[in-house]
Amino acid sequence: xxxxxxxxxxxxxxxxxxxxxxxxxxxxxxxxxxxxxxxxxxxxxxxxxxxxxxxxxxxxxxxxxxxxxxxxxxxxxxxxxxxxxxxxxxxxxxxxxxxxxxxxxxxxxxxxxxxxxxxxxxxxxxxxxxxxxxxxxxxxxxxxxxxxxxxxxxxxxxxxxxxxxxxxxxxxxxxxxxxxxxxxxxxxxxxxxxxxxxxxxxxxxxxxxxxxxxxxxxxxxxxxxxxxxxxxxxxxxxxxxxxxxxxxxxxxxxxxxxxxxxxxxxxxxxxxxxxxxxxxxxxxxxxxxxxxxxxxxxxxxxxxxxxxxxxxxxxxxx
Numbered sequence: 001x002x003x004x005x006x007x008x009x010x011x012x013x014x015x016x017x018x019x020x021x022x023x024x025x026x027x028x029x030x031x032x033x034x035x036x037x038x039x040x041x042x043x044x045x046x047x048x049x050x051x052x053x054x055x056x057x058x059x060x061x062x063x064x065x066x067x068x069x070x071x072x073x074x075x076x077x078x079x080x081x082x083x084x085x086x087x088x089x090x091x092x093x094x095x096x097x098x099x100x101x102x103x104x105x106x107x108x109x110x111x112x113x114x115x116x117x118x119x120x121x122x123x124x125x126x127x128x129x130x131x132x133x134x135x136x137x138x139x140x141x142x143x144x145x146x147x148x149x150x151x152x153x154x155x156x157x158x159x160x161x162x163x164x165x166x167x168x169x170x171x172x173x174x175x176x177x178x179x180x181x182x183x184x185x186x187x188x189x190x191x192x193x194x195x196x197x198x199x200x201x202x203x204x205x206x207x208x209x210x211x212x213x214x215x216x217x218x219x220x221x222x223x224x225x226x227x228x229x230x231x232x233x234x235x236x237x238x239x240x241x242x243x244x245x246x247x248x249x250x251x252x253x254x255x256x257x258x259x260x261x262x263x264x265x266x267x268x269x270x271x272x273x274x275x276x277x278x279x280x281x282x283x284x285x286x287x288x289x290x291x292x293x294x295x296x297x298x299x300x301x302x303x304x305x306x307x308x309x310x311x312x313x314x315x316x317x318x
Contacts, residue, residue, distance in 0.1 A: 001043030001298070004279050006083075007179045007207030009152045011121055013046040013083050015273045015298050017209050019284035020049035024064025025057040026286050032068045035291050037076070042295045046083040048182075048209065048282045050126055051111050052090035062092045063114050070116035079117055085209070086111050087126035087156060099129035101140035108149055122180055123150040127157050134169035141176050154180030156211070160197040167204060178206065185210040185278070187219060187249055187268050187314050188241055198277045210272055213281035215241055219268040221250050245314070252313035256306045262296065269297035271310050 003012035018039050023032045053065035073079050088107045091097040141153040155178040170177035181201055185193040201208050214220060218241040253264035272281040285291035
């Protein structure tokens with residue numbers, strides 16, 4: 001499996017990252033173990049999660065995904081084979097949120113314990129925190145790097161202005177910089193990343209791993225009307241894609257997929273893999289069939305004609 005270097009870090013990952021947000025939500029522990037076994041056997045090597053996953057599910061409080069991943073890593077002795085990405089900052093209870101140094105240094109211990117590992121490969125600021133200076137957050141990451149608790153840090157959901165300010169703070173004060181960005185980016189949601197934010201990532205050699213890579217499942221092609229939204233617990237989040245542009249994109253995906261004997265989701269991921277500045281998309285799977293499809297996306301090579309057709313279909317209305 002061809003690996004890609006993640007920005008300027010010493011991490012090298014396969015071109016698709018497993019999204020662990022489903023663990024403890026739509027995927028139970030046994031199924032998660034089976035999926036991760038299959039993922040590892042295919043030569044893929046990066047798992048994305050967060051401390052807050054999956055607090056939104058009834059009966060959960062957060063930490064469920066990390067706990068399942070930690071049990072799998074330990075039982076399979078798979079730590080050396082996997083790059084582990086997790087995040088800090090989302091609400092985890094009273095007084096437990098944000099990017100203060102105090103909270104980060106508390107939260108990392110809880111994540112390490114749940115994951116049953118000594119070092120997190122990539123630790124991300126999950127959301128911007130206006131109440132904390134960049135230097136305080138990056139100073140906390142410096143201490144975690146120096147103590148061996150994380151290898152490098154990154155940011156999720158940062159605008160070009162916030163990321164630029166964080167990079168400037170790191171340079172001015174000799175602190176570790178954000179080496180990876182995790183933005184929302186897919187064939188439908190393009191405008192927030194393309195342009196100045198992507199230009200900054202490319203010029204500064206910042207690795208990019210995208211989330212909502214399949215637009216909450218819409219780009220699989222299974223949602224064609226309001227009646228289809230009940231197919232999945234995530235269906236409600238797809239409603240905003242049910243418009244003429246969305247259907248145009250899905251039709252283009254289906255046409256390209258037919259030429260390759262592939263599935264629309266595989267084409268959508270292959271399009272992301274081919275985009276300038278993108279290291280790898282994150283994608284979730286809840287079944288062996290879905291996971292096998294993600295794996296096939298890595299080997300799918302789109303032609304210039306394919307890419308042009310998809311770009312044309314996803315162009316915003318004038």
